[in-house]
Amino acid sequence: MQVIVDMAKCVGAGACVLTAPDVFDQNEDDGKVIVMISSPDEARRAEVVESCNVCPTMALSIQD
Amino acid sequence: MTEIINCPVAHEREVRQFPFDRPGCPMEPSGTYAELRSTEPVSKISLRLNGREAWLLTRFEDIREMLSDPRFSADMTNPGYPLQFEFPMELIGKVKPALLHMDPPEHTKNRMMLMPELTVKKVASLTPRTEEVVDECIDNILELGKDGTPVDLVEHLAMPVPAIGMAEMMDIAHEEKELFTRWVTLLVTQGDGEEHADLNMRVEMLLYKLIAERSVNPGDDLISTLTQRNIKAGKPLDDSEVSALVRAMIAAGHESTVNGIAIGCMVLLNHPEQAQLLRDKPELSGPAVDEILRYSSISDHGTVRVATEDVVIGGQLIKAGEGVVCSLSAGNHDPAVYDNPNTLDLTRKEARHSLAFGYGRHMCAGQTLVRMQLQTVFTKLFTRIPTIKQAVPLEELPFKSFYQALIDGLHALPVTF
Numbered sequence: 001m002q003v004i005v006d007m008a009k010c011v012g013a014g015a016c017v018l019t020a021p022d023v024f025d026q027n028e029d030d031g032k033v034i035v036m037i038s039s040p041d042e043a044r045r046a047e048v049v050e051s052c053n054v055c056p057t058m059a060l061s062i063q064d
Numbered sequence: 065m066t067e068i069i070n071c072p073v074a075h076e077r078e079v080r081q082f083p084f085d086r087p088g089c090p091m092e093p094s095g096t097y098a099e100l101r102s103t104e105p106v107s108k109i110s111l112r113l114n115g116r117e118a119w120l121l122t123r124f125e126d127i128r129e130m131l132s133d134p135r136f137s138a139d140m141t142n143p144g145y146p147l148q149f150e151f152p153m154e155l156i157g158k159v160k161p162a163l164l165h166m167d168p169p170e171h172t173k174n175r176m177m178l179m180p181e182l183t184v185k186k187v188a189s190l191t192p193r194t195e196e197v198v199d200e201c202i203d204n205i206l207e208l209g210k211d212g213t214p215v216d217l218v219e220h221l222a223m224p225v226p227a228i229g230m231a232e233m234m235d236i237a238h239e240e241k242e243l244f245t246r247w248v249t250l251l252v253t254q255g256d257g258e259e260h261a262d263l264n265m266r267v268e269m270l271l272y273k274l275i276a277e278r279s280v281n282p283g284d285d286l287i288s289t290l291t292q293r294n295i296k297a298g299k300p301l302d303d304s305e306v307s308a309l310v311r312a313m314i315a316a317g318h319e320s321t322v323n324g325i326a327i328g329c330m331v332l333l334n335h336p337e338q339a340q341l342l343r344d345k346p347e348l349s350g351p352a353v354d355e356i357l358r359y360s361s362i363s364d365h366g367t368v369r370v371a372t373e374d375v376v377i378g379g380q381l382i383k384a385g386e387g388v389v390c391s392l393s394a395g396n397h398d399p400a401v402y403d404n405p406n407t408l409d410l411t412r413k414e415a416r417h418s419l420a421f422g423y424g425r426h427m428c429a430g431q432t433l434v435r436m437q438l439q440t441v442f443t444k445l446f447t448r449i450p451t452i453k454q455a456v457p458l459e460e461l462p463f464k465s466f467y468q469a470l471i472d473g474l475h476a477l478p479v480t481f
C-alpha cells in the first residue's frame with residue numbers, strides 16, 4: 001500500500017494527522033501534510049483509508 | 065452523474081422561507097430537512113433576512129461535491145451570494161474580505177500562513193494548560209453550586225475556556241486582557257452597534273501594536289510566530305492582512321466554541337446513558353466529540369457559496385451567479401451515511417468524517433483545537449461532577465434565536481448537582 005499526496009490540494013486541516021498520527025504529520029512552515037510512512041503496512045490500512053476519507057480536499061489516496 | 069431535472073414547471077416550484085421553523089425537540093433538526101432530503105434534495109429557498117433566493121443542499125454527498133468544486137466561490141461581494149448576516153451594504157467590496165470569503169489564490173496564501181498555528185502538534189502543546197483552565201472552572205462551579213443553587217455553565221465554563229485559551233495563545237498582557245475579553249464577549253452577545261464599533265477599533269489598534277512589537281521582539285505566542293513566518297516568507301501579507309487574519313480566526317472560532325461547549329453539555333445532560341458511557345470508557349472521549357458535533361451540527365447553514373459557472377449538483381442545474389446554502393445538519397443526518405441519524409451514539413465510527421466543520425478548502429481551520437477543548441471539557445465535567453443535572457426542562461432553556469444566529473447556542477445552561 002502506497003500513500004499518494006496531492007500537495008496542491010492540501011489545506012493543512014490536519015484531519016489526517018489526528019486520524020493516523022504515525023503515518024502523517026504537518027509541516028511547520030505551512031501546516032501542510034508530511035507523509036512519514038509512505039508504504040504503511042496492512043495493519044494500518046483502516047486508519048489510512050479513514051484519513052483519505054476525512055481529508056476535506058481529497059488530497060490523499062492509496063495505491064495498492 | 066445523475067440526470068438533469070429540467071422541470072417544465074420550474075416556476076411552480078415551492079420557494080420556502082429559510083431558516084425553517086423548528087417546532088419540536090430543540091435538539092433535533094427541522095423535520096423539513098428530512099422531507100426535502102428524500103423528495104427534493106436540492107430545493108429553492110428565500111432567505112428571511114433579505115429575501116435573496118438560493119438553492120439549499122440537504123444530502124451529505126451533494127454537500128461534499130459542491131464544497132470541493134472550484135466553480136463555487138466564497139466571495140460575499142457577488143450579488144448572488146446568500147448573505148445570512150446583517151452587513152452594511154455600502155461596505156461590501158470596500159472592506160477586505162475575511163479568510164472565509166476569499167477564493168484562491170488569495171485564500172491559499174492567507175490560509176497557509178495561519179495553519180501552522182493550529183497544527184496537531186501545536187494543539188497538543190496547549191493541552192496541559194487547557195486541562196488546568198478547565199479544572200479551575202470546574203472547581204469554581206463546584207464551589208458556586210455546593211449549596212444546591214443552580215450554576216450557569218455558559219458563564220462559568222463555555223465562555224471562559226475558549227476566551228482564556230485564545231488570550232493566552234496570543235499572549236495578551238494582563239492589562240489588555242479586559243479589553244480583549246470584552247471584545248470576544250461582545251462577539252457572542254452582539255451588544256449595541258456603537259459599543260461594537262468602538263471595541264473593534266480598539267482591538268484593531270491593539271493587534272497593530274502587538275504585530276509591530278513582535279516583529280522586532282518576538283516571543284513564542286501566535287502573533288509572534290505568525291508575524292515571523294510572514295517576514296521570513298518575504299512579507300506576502302502586509303500588517304493589516306496579518307491583523308485581519310487574526311481577527312478572522314477569533315471571529316470564526318470564539319462564538320462557535322462557546323456554543324459548541326454549551327450545546328454539547330446540554331446534549332450529554334439529556335442523554336445520561338451516553339454520559340455514563342463517557343465516564344466508563346475514557347477511550348471514547350475523542351470519538352464522543354465527533355459524534356456530539358455531528359449530532360448537534362451547531363453550524364448548520366453558515367456554509368454558503370455562489371456558482372461562478374453553470375454546475376449540476378444532485379441532478380439540479382445551478383446557474384452561474386446563483387447562491388447555494390448547505391445544511392450541514394441535514395447532511396450530518398443523512399441516513400445514506402449514518403444509520404439512525406437522529407440517535408446520539410458515542411461509539412459511532414463514521415462521525416469522524418461528518419460535515420460539522422464543513423468540507424473542502426475552507427474546512428474549519430480550528431478543528432484540531434476545538435476537538436481538544438471540547439474533549440477536555442466534556443470528559444472532565446462529567447467525570448468530576450457525576451451527579452450533574454440540568455436545572456430546568458429542555459423547553460425552558462434560552463436558545464439563541466435560530467432566525468438570527470448563524471450558529472446554534474444557548475444564552476444560559478443552569479445545572480445543579
Ligand code: HEM
Nearest residue numbers: 163164313316317320321324363367421422426428429430
Ligand atoms: C465548535 C466549534 C467550531 C465549529 C462548529 C466550526 C465550524 C466551522 C465551519 C463549518 C467552517 C466552514 C465554513 C465554510 O466553509 O464556509 C469553519 C471555518 C473556519 N473556522 Fe471554525 N468552527 C469552530 C471553531 C473554530 C475555532 C476554535 C477556530 C480558530 C481557532 C476556527 C477557525 C475557523 C476559520 C479561520 C475558518 C475559515 C477557514 C477558511 O476559510 O479557510 N473555528 N468553521
Ligand code: SF4
Nearest residue numbers: 010011013014016055
Ligand atoms: S487531511 Fe488533507 S488537507 Fe488536511 S492536512 Fe491531511 S492531507 Fe492536508
